[in-house]
């Protein structure tokens with residue numbers, strides 16, 4: 001006697017939609033009744049519990065399926081990559097914990113709103129990166145990269161022998177896609193946070209790319225490479241977090257050889273459109289935009305790419321909007337983009353948004369529910385990314401805006 005998909009959804013807390021998706025992805029594929037309904041036997045239920053555990057660790061669905069099937073070519077590398085992510089998360093939490101303890105000790109005599117705002121300011125100082133460095137954020141970045149690979153990387157391929165710098169590589173989610181699409185190119189990937197670098201290194205090693213992808217700690221404002229030493233630069237979702245993105249681009253231009261290129265991909269939160277529309281959902285998105293603004297970033301920077309690249313001295317700048325439109329005809333996008341990427345991202349700012357008094361917890365939760373609602377079969381969700389390309393002209397020229405050569 002088996003269990004139906006509805007019964008298992010009830011028992012596990014997973015939605016029927018997720019169980020169907022996991023079946024399609026080969027994670028847990030039960031037998032079917034003569035009428036075509038899914039029927040989970042005891043082995044399927046055991047496998048499902050293992051899958052839920054692996055998924056909770058932050059592993060991607062294809063990795064989960066491969067581990068359960070025993071076909072993961074290097075399960076130890078997969079687990080090492082995960083361990084690196086957990087270690088990074090622990091380090092991060094330790095820093096935040098110590099800072100909170102310090103702030104509370106300093107302000108013990110004066111509790112209340114003042115303490116709250118001090119804590120928030122201090123936490124912002126600990127890391128102005130609005131998405132944080134949690135394991136769930138690492139998972140989100142990996143899901144985002146996998147889901148959007150075709151949309152964002154389409155046509156991005158580098159010649160054999162080319163040296164490519166990826167700035168702000170995070171956990172290496174885009175790095176492995178970039179390297180896989182340019183099998184003859186060599187990459188240097190940098191990130192400011194050593195935890196991200198450790199996770200990216202493990203991910204690169206797990207993908208068998210360590211021989212041509214060097215991951216190191218580095219600041220985009222002062223890339224750790226000689227001037228004119230790389231053929232191409234790529235930047236994904238970094239400028240949105242920087243207080244002075246034009247300066248970062250100018251620094252990147254310096255390390256590109258004359259004739260080399262830059263490719264930048266950024267989002268624009270104001271491009272979001274929802275059906276059913278919801279003021280609460282838009283309020284939640286506005287919280288993320290506001291927190292990012294307070295941290296010095298711009299969640300709608302995608303629309304500014306052309307002027308920014310031009311101001312930094314790049315030539316032949318061209319920008320194309322790339323829209324994700326999730327609907328019932330694209331259940332993969334509804335699951336992986338609407339739910340796992342976008343909603344997961346904005347849901348991650350609940351605590352700081354509430355602590356900053358931007359929204360009530362009730363309204364925030366209602367907004368997240370409404371965002372998830374757009375992933376239902378009768379809902380739709382759209383978001384536009386912007387991809388910009390530019391070159392460093394072969395003739396040398398200064399990037400100082402006052403330079404007469406530029407006019």
Ligand SMILES: C[S@@+](CC[C@H](N)C(=O)[O-])C[C@H]1O[C@@H](n2cnc3c(N)ncnc32)[C@H](O)[C@@H]1O
Nearest residue numbers: 141168169170173191192193196219220236237
């Ligand atoms: C949203 S994540 C994007 C990661 C990756 N590009 C991706 O798309 O998956 C932004 C990353 O930029 C890094 N970062 C922030 N400021 C930086 C800086 N000044 N130099 C280098 N990396 C930086 C953060 O540590 C974080 O890992």
